[in-house]
Amino acid sequence: MQDESEVAVLRYGHRPGRDDRMTTHVGLTARALGADRVIFPDNASQSEETVEDITGRFGGPFTVERTTELDGTISGWQGTVVHLTMYGERIQDVEAAVRAAHRDQPLLVVVGGEKVPFEVYEAADWNVGVTNQPHSEVAGLAVFLDRLFEGQELTQEWTDADRRVLPQDCGKQVVDPDKVSAGEHPSGRGGEGDASESSK
Amino acid sequence: MQDESEVAVLRYGHRPGRDDRMTTHVGLTARALGADRVIFPDNASQSEETVEDITGRFGGPFTVERTTELDGTISGWQGTVVHLTMYGERIQDVEAAVRAAHRDQPLLVVVGGEKVPFEVYEAADWNVGVTNQPHSEVAGLAVFLDRLFEGQELTQEWTDADRRVLPQDCGKQVVDPDKVSAGEHPSGRGGEGDASESSK
Numbered sequence: 001m002q003d004e005s006e007v008a009v010l011r012y013g014h015r016p017g018r019d020d021r022m023t024t025h026v027g028l029t030a031r032a033l034g035a036d037r038v039i040f041p042d043n044a045s046q047s048e049e050t051v052e053d054i055t056g057r058f059g060g061p062f063t064v065e066r067t068t069e070l071d072g073t074i075s076g077w078q079g080t081v082v083h084l085t086m087y088g089e090r091i092q093d094v095e096a097a098v099r100a101a102h103r104d105q106p107l108l109v110v111v112g113g114e115k116v117p118f119e120v121y122e123a124a125d126w127n128v129g130v131t132n133q134p135h136s137e138v139a140g141l142a143v144f145l146d147r148l149f150e151g152q153e154l155t156q157e158w159t160d161a162d163r164r165v166l167p168q169d170c171g172k173q174v175v176d177p178d179k180v181s182a183g184e185h186p187s188g189r190g191g192e193g194d195a196s197e198s199s200k
Numbered sequence: 201m202q203d204e205s206e207v208a209v210l211r212y213g214h215r216p217g218r219d220d221r222m223t224t225h226v227g228l229t230a231r232a233l234g235a236d237r238v239i240f241p242d243n244a245s246q247s248e249e250t251v252e253d254i255t256g257r258f259g260g261p262f263t264v265e266r267t268t269e270l271d272g273t274i275s276g277w278q279g280t281v282v283h284l285t286m287y288g289e290r291i292q293d294v295e296a297a298v299r300a301a302h303r304d305q306p307l308l309v310v311v312g313g314e315k316v317p318f319e320v321y322e323a324a325d326w327n328v329g330v331t332n333q334p335h336s337e338v339a340g341l342a343v344f345l346d347r348l349f350e351g352q353e354l355t356q357e358w359t360d361a362d363r364r365v366l367p368q369d370c371g372k373q374v375v376d377p378d379k380v381s382a383g384e385h386p387s388g389r390g391g392e393g394d395a396s397e398s399s400k
Contacts, residue, residue, distance in 0.1 A: 021222060025336035032335035033343075054334055087365055087372040092354050121370050130342075131354055132365035134254055135232035136225035142330075142339035143233075143346050154292050154331055165287055165332035170321050172287040 001149065001156055002061070005079070006106040007035045009141065012070055012120065013113030014041040025138045026111055027051035027064060033145035034153030035109070037063040039073060059161030059177075074123045079106035081124045084140045085116070088127030095147050098126060102148065109144065111137045201234045201349065201356055202261070205279070206306040208237040209341065212270055212320065213313030214244040225338045226311055227251035227264060233345040234353030235309070237263040239273060259361030259377075274323045279306035281324045284340045285316070288327030295347050298326060302348065309344065311337045 001007075009030040014023050024047040027038040031051065040048055044066060051064045067073055074081055080101045101107070110120060121127055130140040145153060158164070166173040201207075209230040214223050224247040227238040231251065240248055244266060251264045267273055274281055280301045301307070310320060321327050330340040345353060358364070366373040 022225075025222075025338065028333075028335040029339040032331045032333040033339070058333055087368055089367045089369055090354065092351060093367075118371070124370075127368065127370055129365075129367055131232045132367055133228075133232040133258055133358075135228040136338050136342070138225065138336050138338040139229040139233070139342035142336070142342040146343050146346065151292060154290065158333075165329075167289045167293075167329055167332055168287055168327065169289055170324075170327060171318070 001034045001036070001153060005102055005104065006037065007102070007109065007145075007148070008037040008039060008106070009035045009109045009111060010039045010070065010073055011041060011044065011113060012110050012116055014044040014047070015114060016043050016046070019113055020044075020046050022138065023047040023113065024050045026141060028054060029138055029142050030109075030145070031055060031062040032153075033142055034149045034156060035145060036061065037065065040064065040066045041070060041113075042066045042068045057162055058164075059158030061159060071119065071123075074108065074110065074120065077106070077108045079108065080126075081108045081110065082126045082128055082144075083110040083112075083116075083120055083124035084130065084137065084144060085112060085121070085127050086129050086132050086134055086140075087121075088129040088132075090132070091128050091130050091144060091147060094126055094128055098128070099148060099150075101125070107148075109141065111141050113137070201236070201353060205302055205304065206237065207235045207302070207309065207345075207348070208239060208306070209235045209309045209311060210239045210270065210273055211241060211244065211313055212310050212316055214241040214247070215314060216243050216246070219313055220244075220246050222338065223247040223313065224250045226341060228254060229338055229342050230309075230345070231255060231262040233342055234349045234356060235345060236261065237265065240264065240266045241270060241313075242266045242268045257362055258364075259358030261359060271319065271323075274308065274310065274320065277306070277308045279308065280326075281308045281310065282326045282328055282344075283310040283312075283316075283320055283324035284330065284337065284344060285312060285321070285327050286329050286332050286334055286340075287321075288329040288332075290332070291328050291330050291344060291347060294326055294328055298328070299348060299350075301325070307348075309341065311341050313337070 030038040
């Protein structure tokens with residue numbers, strides 16, 4: 001987030017078609033929950049496009065990149081590397097240390113896709129498990145970021161957005177940030193921008 | 201979780217094929233992060249099978265069900281209903297009230313899939329947004345459950361498991377809970393049970 005050391009998320013591995021939606025959700029979750037940047041494998045162009053589209057509409061700052069050098073991104077990282085894996089140390093045991101490291105230097109969060117080689121475990125400063133149960137790399141990333149930022153990511157400001165959702169107890173309200181207000185009823189433009197429909 | 205009011209997660213909507221993986225991840229995230237039960241739409245049999253398989257191997261208690269009555273499940277719920285949506289009230293503003301309600305009565309968490317009708321917004325006691333940004337229903341569920349249980353879900357006990365992952369700073373160790381120990385090197389049975397490979 002702004003005024004802090006950078007947090008980048010690296011999606012390690014991607015199978016076009018099969019992984020498009022998961023990789024897109026990794027990118028959107030990284031953006032929504034406070035990371036500054038997501039780095040996708042070179043073959044994830046469709047996910048890149050979707051995340052860039054959302055950033056264009058809902059604001060930034062947030063950057064999407066693709067790389068042919070997954071391992072090089074890790075080995076060349078100037079800062080701390082965390083690898084999220086169900087085999088790792090318990091997040092509740094290491095989160096304070098990770099947070100302290102992030103105060104001083106940039107953090108790279110590696111999120112596995114297809115099989116992650118042992119070299120990634122060795123290269124990481126921390127292998128971290130959000131539970132030691134099998135669930136979802138998207139869920140693991142979300143809990144990790146919420147704990148890393150201690151909830152501060154929930155109130156971050158977005159710039160250059162062409163729409164903003166105003167919290168409602170019932171219904172949907174989307175406004176143009178440059179105008180005072182523009183109400184919207186869910187039976188009107190319902191569904192647009194809904195989390196479940198924002199990705200491919 | 202045990203010794204608490206029930207928490208059930210209802211996946212509202214499912215498109216076979218297209219949504220299999222997301223629906224499975226909703227179920228696995230519900231299980232790993234402290235819910236007692238997931239209810240899938242009737243057409244999500246493949247996701248049901250995967251979540252049951254994981255529960256059989258990694259333990260319970262956790263129940264998977266399917267229903268033809270998504271709306272009936274909500275309207276007939278004896279307790280509190282939370283609907284997760286990017287249009288809802290900010291989680292940081294309502295989580296304490298939701299937690300207080302859950303102390304007294306069962307909680308149903310509705311997670312949208314395809315377009316969610318306005319009736320669901322009306323039927324919910326709370327419409328809750330984990331940010332008002334588009335990201336992932338799996339990420340939203342994960343952060344919601346972690347905050348609902350205030351991290352206690354990370355230390356829950358699993359029963360009737362035939363394997364348990366022991367947290368490691370580098371590598372993978374999976375043991376038979378009934379035996380003292382059984383080490384495993386990642387270069388051996390690497391990948392089995394990895395979060396990214398546990399679902400279809």
